[in-house]
Amino acid sequence: MSKVLVSDPIDQAGIDILSQVATVDVKTNLKPAELIEIIGEYDALMIRSGTQVSKEIIEAGTQLKIIGRAGVGVDNVDVPAATRQGIVVVNSPEGNTIAAAEHALAMMLSLSRYIPDANASVKRNEWDRKTFVGAEVYKKTLGIVGLGKIGSHVAGVARAMGMRLLAFDPFISTERAEQIGCQLVDLDLLLQQADYITLHIPKTPETTHLINAERLAKMKPNARIINCARGGIIDEDALAAALSEGKIAGAALDVYESEPLGESKLRSLGKEVILTPHLGASTTEAQVNVAIDVAEQIRDVLLGLAARSAVNIPGLNPDVLEELKPYMQLAETLGRLVGQLAGGRVELLNVRLQGELATNKSQPLVVAALKGLLYQALRERVNYVNATIEAKERGIRVIETRDASVKDYAGSLHLEATGSLGTHSVTGALLGDGEIYLTNIDGFPISVPPSQYMVFTLHRDMPGIIGKLGSLLGSFNVNIASMQVGRKIVRGDAVMALSIDDPLPDGILTEIIKVPGIRDAYTVTL
Numbered sequence: 383m384s385k386v387l388v389s390d391p392i393d394q395a396g397i398d399i400l401s402q403v404a405t406v407d408v409k410t411n412l413k414p415a416e417l418i419e420i421i422g423e424y425d426a427l428m429i430r431s432g433t434q435v436s437k438e439i440i441e442a443g444t445q446l447k448i449i450g451r452a453g454v455g456v457d458n459v460d461v462p463a464a465t466r467q468g469i470v471v472v473n474s475p476e477g478n479t480i481a482a483a484e485h486a487l488a489m490m491l492s493l494s495r496y497i498p499d500a501n502a503s504v505k506r507n508e509w510d511r512k513t514f515v516g517a518e519v520y521k522k523t524l525g526i527v528g529l530g531k532i533g534s535h536v537a538g539v540a541r542a543m544g545m546r547l548l549a550f551d552p553f554i555s556t557e558r559a560e561q562i563g564c565q566l567v568d569l570d571l572l573l574q575q576a577d578y579i580t581l582h583i584p585k586t587p588e589t590t591h592l593i594n595a596e597r598l599a600k601m602k603p604n605a606r607i608i609n610c611a612r613g614g615i616i617d618e619d620a621l622a623a624a625l626s627e628g629k630i631a632g633a634a635l636d637v638y639e640s641e642p643l644g645e646s647k648l649r650s651l652g653k654e655v656i657l658t659p660h661l662g663a664s665t666t667e668a669q670v671n672v673a674i675d676v677a678e679q680i681r682d683v684l685l686g687l688a689a690r691s692a693v694n695i696p697g698l699n700p701d702v703l704e705e706l707k708p709y710m711q712l713a714e715t716l717g718r719l720v721g722q723l724a725g726g727r728v729e730l731l732n733v734r735l736q737g738e739l740a741t742n743k744s745q746p747l748v749v750a751a752l753k754g755l756l757y758q759a760l761r762e763r764v765n766y767v768n769a770t771i772e773a774k775e776r777g778i779r780v781i782e783t784r785d786a787s788v789k790d791y792a793g794s795l796h797l798e799a800t801g802s803l804g805t806h807s808v809t810g811a812l813l814g815d816g817e818i819y820l821t822n823i824d825g826f827p828i829s830v831p832p833s834q835y836m837v838f839t840l841h842r843d844m845p846g847i848i849g850k851l852g853s854l855l856g857s858f859n860v861n862i863a864s865m866q867v868g869r870k871i872v873r874g875d876a877v878m879a880l881s882i883d884d885p886l887p888d889g890i891l892t893e894i895i896k897v898p899g900i901r902d903a904y905t906v907t908l
């Protein structure tokens with residue numbers, strides 16, 4: 383049975399799903415060294431934002447197939463390291479959208495009316511109505527940085543409260559922004575005009591310290607900023623300085639450069655600052671959603687199925703895969719075959735998607751072909767997650783072309799590999815019953831189903847060759863299961879495809895090449 387480690391608190395609904403297929407250990411608050419020590423036993427790791435999944439932890443996770451983040455942000459996972467190791471990383475892109483958006487809105491209203499400090503004062507037995515005179519959000523301008531799922535929900539609610547909406551998001555269209563009721567502007571204009579600014583962007587190298595001293599200086603003195611996205615998007619020292627110098631009117635933070643928040647100047651500031659301990663996703667509803675969403679994906683991957691929301695294999699979602707499933711095996715088989723025919727180091731792989739495969743949705747077939755090509759070198763270590771990166775690191779260039787006009791079969795796939803030993807090509811298709819057929823080898827038409835052990839020869843089409851090869855193999859006790867010759871012209875060059883029952887014993891290939899008329903021979907294991 384598989385083993386799953388849950389290293390942050392997740393809802394029981396997730397544990398119940400995981401328990402259907404795995405032994406589940408819940409061990410929270412592990413130190414990095416403790417996690418490194420035990421991670422090698424586990425097939426899957428389920429986390430929230432509390433666990434930093436570093437390269438060292440990933441490298442120690444030799445059995446890991448999947449890391450599931452029960453939430454949105456995967457900035458606490460070294461995704462490139464996981465990808466290189468063939469580990470799929472999944473998240474729950476929508477499970478906590480509403481929770482995070484509502485937290486940001488709650489922060490905005492709390493900042494405007496000083497609710498946290500007013501509440502604390504009453505609890506201290508005070509009755510101070512002068513200190514807590516606030517501001518209305520109605521008719522004020524809200525600047526939303528990042529108009530994705532959370533930002534859009536914030537926009538909808540803020541619009542209903544009568545706010546004017548500006549948004550900065552270089553990756554969405556003006557039309558989309560307008561649909562949500564936002565005017566798309568550049569960041570400078572947003573900073574200059576907004577009364578409230580709320581951040582809803584991922585933490586990336588580009589967004590780290592996006593809000594720095596210089597940008598804080600562009601904000602209005604009565605402006606308030608809210609960060610329920612990620613710590614480090616705002617430079618905390620610069621923010622503390624801007625607040626104490628009165629350059630801006632307030633800030634509400636849910637997330638911090640380092641969590642839990644340690645020594646910080648922000649703690650000593652007054653009612654204009656609200657700090658919550660990363661509570662954006664902490665609602666009962668969101669925790670059930672994300673736990674179920676991610677646990678289901680871990681379960682599926684452990685059962686050998688595809689994940690819905692893999693962040694490191696875009697395009698390989700189950701719906702697309704279901705449609706392509708029969709062709710994925712074809713692509714992988716052809717990749718294995720052409721890789722072995724090319725031998726040596728492959729430098730270029732041309733993948734031509736033909737007939738009905740000539741659509742944009744067929745991109746996973748290229749990944750499957752690469753997986754097949756790299757099998758020779760990497761064996762079980764190569765999978766759909768790391769095939770592309772492994773190919774890139776080996777300097778294999780991939781050219782993908784599409785030709786819808788090829789109509790020999792409903793869909794067919796042509797691979798051509800060029801390496802240090804020359805260029806070879808194979809074409810394959812699925813027949814009506816879904817069986818894989820090789821339809822062309824190095825330009826010669828054939829029609830054979832691939833088998834586990836095969837021999838291919840390039841020879842002169844002349845009488846006697848087949849007999850000689852048959853008796854040579856017979857003399858080494860090699861049993862031929864099927865044989866087919868493909869040629870373009872009579873008595874010209876031809877290829878022969880033989881299926882044999884067992885692997886070709888060592889040394890026989892050189893004997894085959896000595897048969898008069900045979901120019902080259904290859905043995906492959908598929």
Ligand SMILES: NC(=O)C1=CN([C@@H]2O[C@H](COP(=O)(O)OP(=O)(O)OC[C@H]3O[C@@H](n4cnc5c(N)ncnc54)[C@H](O)[C@@H]3O)[C@@H](O)[C@H]2O)C=CC1
Pocket residue numbers: 453454455475478479482527528529530531532533550551552553554582583584585588589610611612636637660661662663664
């Ligand atoms: N405080 C909490 O507990 C929670 C925090 N989050 C954080 O919120 C972030 C946003 O979540 P979603 O809205 O679900 O993600 P999303 O992917 O739907 O939206 C992110 C938006 O940011 C935009 N963006 C990316 N880089 C940008 C840049 N440099 N400048 C401006 N816009 C940029 C993207 O185009 C996209 O529209 C997450 O990455 C996560 O870090 C999410 C859930 C809970």
Ligand SMILES: O=C(O)C(=O)COP(=O)(O)O
Pocket residue numbers: 430431432452453454455456478660661662663664
């Ligand atoms: O989903 C996210 O990105 C969050 O920040 C939520 O974090 P959490 O799962 O509550 O530790």
